[in-house]
Amino acid sequence: MLALYLRDVKLGFRAGSGALTGVLFFLAVVTVIPFGVGPDLNLLARIGPAILWIGALLASLLGLDRLFQADREDGSLDLLLGAQDRHMLALTVLVKCLAHWTTAVLPLVIVTPLLGLFMNVPPIGLAAAMLTLLIGTPAITFIGAVGAALTVALPRGGLLVSVIILPLTIPVLIFGVAASRGAVAEPDPFLPPFLILSALTLFFAVIGPAAAALSLRGAAD
Amino acid sequence: MRLAVENVDGERGGELVFSGVSFALDAGRALLVTGPNGAGKSTLLRIVAGLLPAAAGAVTFAGGAEAFPDAKAACHYLGHPNGMKAALTVEENLAFWRDFLGEQRLSPLEALEMVGLGEIGHLPFGYLSTGQRRRTAIARLLISYRPVWLLDEPTAGLDHASEARFSELMRAHLSDGGIIVAATHLPLGLEGAEELRMGAI
Numbered sequence: 001m002l003a004l005y006l007r008d009v010k011l012g013f014r015a016g017s018g019a020l021t022g023v024l025f026f027l028a029v030v031t032v033i034p035f036g037v038g039p040d041l042n043l044l045a046r047i048g049p050a051i052l053w054i055g056a057l058l059a060s061l062l063g064l065d066r067l068f069q070a071d072r073e074d075g076s077l078d079l080l081l082g083a084q085d086r087h088m089l090a091l092t093v094l095v096k097c098l099a100h101w102t103t104a105v106l107p108l109v110i111v112t113p114l115l116g117l118f119m120n121v122p123p124i125g126l127a128a129a130m131l132t133l134l135i136g137t138p139a140i141t142f143i144g145a146v147g148a149a150l151t152v153a154l155p156r157g158g159l160l161v162s163v164i165i166l167p168l169t170i171p172v173l174i175f176g177v178a179a180s181r182g183a184v185a186e187p188d189p190f191l192p193p194f195l196i197l198s199a200l201t202l203f204f205a206v207i208g209p210a211a212a213a214l215s216l217r218g219a220a221d
Numbered sequence: 222m223r224l225a226v227e228n229v230d231g232e233r234g235g236e237l238v239f240s241g242v243s244f245a246l247d248a249g250r251a252l253l254v255t256g257p258n259g260a261g262k263s264t265l266l267r268i269v270a271g272l273l274p275a276a277a278g279a280v281t282f283a284g285g286a287e288a289f290p291d292a293k294a295a296c297h298y299l300g301h302p303n304g305m306k307a308a309l310t311v312e313e314n315l316a317f318w319r320d321f322l323g324e325q326r327l328s329p330l331e332a333l334e335m336v337g338l339g340e341i342g343h344l345p346f347g348y349l350s351t352g353q354r355r356r357t358a359i360a361r362l363l364i365s366y367r368p369v370w371l372l373d374e375p376t377a378g379l380d381h382a383s384e385a386r387f388s389e390l391m392r393a394h395l396s397d398g399g400i401i402v403a404a405t406h407l408p409l410g411l412e413g414a415e416e417l418r419m420g421a422i
Contacts, residue, residue, distance in 0.1 A: 003320030007309070015307040075302025078272055079318070086323050183358040220272050 001087060005099045006028075012103025018063055019103045022049045025081055026059040026108050030115040041120045048119030049129045049180035052112055056133050057140060061165070062104045063149060064144040065158040067100055068216065072152050081220065083094065089213040093145055097209060101141045109133045128183030132197060134177040139201040141207030149212035152219055172200055222249040223418060224269075224286040224292060224400050229278035229377055230265040237276065238264050248284075248349055248368075248398035251391070251401040251411045256419035261297075263300075267417070268415045269402060270298040282369070289387055290323065297367040299375055303358035307347030311338065311357050322365040332360040337386060346390055351378040359387060370394060374402040384408065 006139040012019045033051050034044060036127055071077040112133055116126040147165040151157030184189035225245040225339035230239045238261035246252055267273040268278050271293030282292035289295035305314040315329035335340050336356040341349070343364045346357065355378045362370055370391070376384050391401055395411070404408055 003317050007306070007313070007317045010313070011306055011308055073302070074306065075300050075304035076306070078300055078302075079297060079304050079322070081268055081272060082293060082296065084300055085290065085319070090249075150418060220267075220274075 001095050002090065003117065004095050008096055008099030009102055010088050010101065018066075019107065022059040022062050022104050022128040023107050023111055025062055026055045026140050027115065029058060030118055030172045031053040034118055045120045045122065045125070045184075047220065048116060048121035049125055049148075049178045049184070051119055052116055052121070052129045053133070053173055053177045055115070056105075056112065056137060059108055060140050061144065061162045062135055063104050064100070065161045067096060067145060067148040068152045068155070068212075069148070077152075078218070081216065089105065089217065092207040093149070093209040093212045093216070094142075095203065097141045097145050099140075102215070104125075105137045105141060110157045123186040125180065128180040130206050132176045132180045132194065135194070136172050136197045137199060138182060139197075139204040139208075140165075140169050142201075143213040146215065149215035149219065152216065154182065165171065174201065222368055222398065222400065223282070224316055224402075225281045225283075225293075226265075226269060227279050227281070229265070229268060229280065231261045231268055231273075231277040233261075234274040234348070239419055240277070242417070244415070246400045246402070246415075249395050250398065251297055251395055251403070251414040253416045254404040254419060255406065255416060260419040262419060263373050266298070266373050266402065266404055267300075268296040270371050272298070285368060292369065295367055296369045296371050297362050297365075298373075299358055299362065299370045300373050301377075302360070303354050305346045305354065305357060307345065309346060310340065311346050311349070312342040315358065315360060318361050319364040322351070322358065324366040326366045327363045328399075329360070329364060332363040333357075335363055335390065336360045337387075338384065351381060352380055353384075355379055356383055360388070362381050363390070368398070369400045369402070372401065372405070374405055375403060375410065376405065376407055378382065380396045 018080055030051060037043060068077060071080065109130060112130045113126045116129060143165045147161040151160050175193045178193035179197055182188040182193060223245060227243050230240040230243045242265060244252055254265060256262055268275045269292060276413055280292045282295050285295045312329045315332060319325050319329060330342060333342050336359050338353060376387060391411060395401060
């Protein structure tokens with residue numbers, strides 16, 4: 001299993017994988033917001049955490065469709081499916097999700113504080129946004145695995161994956177933004193939404209890979 | 222050890238491709254599946270490998286002890302795609318499959334020597350020619366042990382020397398008590414192999 005994780009991480013960082021595309025997209029989304037909204041610093045600070053979350057959510061949807069498709073095209077998926085007796089398929093999917101998160105989403109979390117500066121977010125808000133993204137984005141990847149597994153046989157499934165999973169990621173977005181706002185806006189609490197966000201991630205860490213494994217098994221052809 | 226296929230029907234997209242296919246192979250036996258394009262050779266192999274459900278009938282594997290309880294666990298499946306990543310080196314690819322598939326035998330380097338690619342283990346898989354890629358995929362059969370080899374057009378793209386070398390590897394696997402089921406149009410150089418002719422219905 002560690003071998004699978006290391007292989008996918010290695011693939012993610014090698015040339016031509018497009019791991020950096022997500023970061024560039026994130027950068028593009030966040031930098032154009034101040035131009036659109038105007039130079040009102042208080043307003044920017046208020047909507048900053050929400051913009052960071054929306055940007056990170058959309059950026060982490062990029063590349064999800066390749067999660068299983070790349071393996072299917074070169075025949076690796078057959079071998080992964082064939083090894084089900086040795087490695088439970090849901091576990092294989094979980095490991096692939098974690099590797100995808102490490103290469104495609106973790107860089108987004110790392111650049112968040114930098115992009116937050118564009119939005120005039122105070123330091124404590126930056127820390128909160130980064131922490132909530134770190135805890136919340138794995139849930140998006142786990143949900144995304146289901147969409148990726150459903151569309152594995154479709155050659156142009158990219159947008160379809162996003163459309164399928166976007167409604168399911170709404171709770172993650174709501175509680176992620178609520179927690180990061182709670183850290184800066186005084187009367188709002190930080191801990192309750194943060195704990196619900198953590199619970200969502202744990203919940204989808206089980207449901208997502210199990211559902212994706214079921215779907216992959218059914219999609220064999 | 223015995224691999225048995227009983228009255229299996231194969232379906233592709235809801236249409237029956239073949240029906241009532243039966244064969245049984247004991248340790249050390251090989252079966253060549255032949256027939257025109259579209260006769261269902263690949264479908265049959267995928268059903269035996271457990272990648273496709275059989276529309277009817279059963280695939281059973283007995284005598285594999287604990288390590289290989291059923292046909293799916295006992296199979297090496299070599300399909301049309303090679304199952305290797307273009308961005309990783311040949312050795313990295315093989316090392317990964319060796320770790321993942323378990324029952325480790327030869328090291329990646331030894332396996333590459335066996336297929337005559339000892340010199341190019343450090344190259345990215347994407348740089349190799351078609352025949353070299355196929356030989357790398359064949360090396361995968363050697364790095365971890367499975368009693369049953371399911372080969373779908375295994376020699377596609379191989380030159381004569383590599384074909385002969387592959388025949389030797391297959392003969393060694395059979396004399397070691399293995400089982401081979403190969404779908405092919407070309408003679409594979411296996412004496413005494415049974416033949417299953419599949420015809421379109």
